[in-house]
Amino acid sequence: MEPKRAAAEKAVAYIHDGMVVGLGTGTTAYWAIQQIGKRVQEGLHIRAIATSSHSESLARELGIPIVSFSEIDGIDLTIDGADEVDLAWNVTKGGGGALLREKIVASASKRLVIIVDESKLAPQLGRFPLPVEIVKFGHEWTLKRLASLGCQATLRTFSSGDGPYITDNGNYIADCAFGRITNPQILHEQINQIPGVVDNGLFIGMAGSVVVGYRDGSVRELEKESL
Structure with missing residues (x-):
């Protein structure tokens, strides 16, 4: 199976x-x-x-x-x-x-x-890019703030090429490639303190x-x- x-x-x-x-x-x-x-x-x-x-x-x-x-x-x-x-x-x-x-x-x-x-x-999170749900307004600035935490932040797009991916809540998703997340709890708090971030994919x-x-x-x- x-x-x-x-x-x-x-x-x-x-x-x-x-x-x-x-x-x-x-x-x-x-x-x-x-x-x-x-x-x-x-x-x-x-x-x-x-x-x-x-x-x-x-x-x-x-x-x-x-x-x-x-x-x-x-x-x-x-x-x-x-x-x-x-x-x-x-x-x-x-x-x-x-x-x-x-x-x-x-x-x-x-x-x-x-x-x-x-x-x-x-053994450690980070190999998979961390999804972060962000609001549309000012998303370019939000992506820059996310990148300042040490990741490559990319706006997710539809696989069809029809523009940015839209969540069921009407927001965008930033996929943040950190490579390695040494302290998930601290990173979770840092991300959610950024205006424009709705929440992130760290549970x-x-x-x-x-x-x-x-x-x-x-x-x-x-x-x-x-x-």
Whole structure:
């Protein structure tokens, strides 16, 4: 079985009747939503909040009941993918363009389960450019301020070439190539202090579990290590 799918199916086993479930965004989260849809069709009763319009559309197609934050008091469990995970479970997210909604949902969750394949594991974050959601106004200046932190900051564009990528919230995304992030907590704070930044893709101390799928077909839940 494909590693991402195997990790997703293991994580979905944590879902029980009556839960409010956060649905992630991206290629790995896709498999989780598919498996959740299958369980709902088999009789699982849950409610869900999606982190993107794409995930919400997929969930509705599969018969997963979607609710809004006005209808719930919190989220029991969120399953989402990641672009990178370090040994202490600091996570980089936002490659799929939904980092802000993913962070809102994660912060409202009692437990965040991160699902990845082994290629996303790293001793230190930074290999994958850090996504930062920024407002349109003055974005040129915001990019310069981000670059002053020691990265190459590039405005994300649509793969079709149709101009800057627009998030579901109507903002831009800056992809910031640091190469190596030595202190994720400090960098998170520095980035979010820049006017024009909405939030960044560093998820610090938010993951409650990390489930990894391997090329040999095995799946395991990682043990957290101190850095």
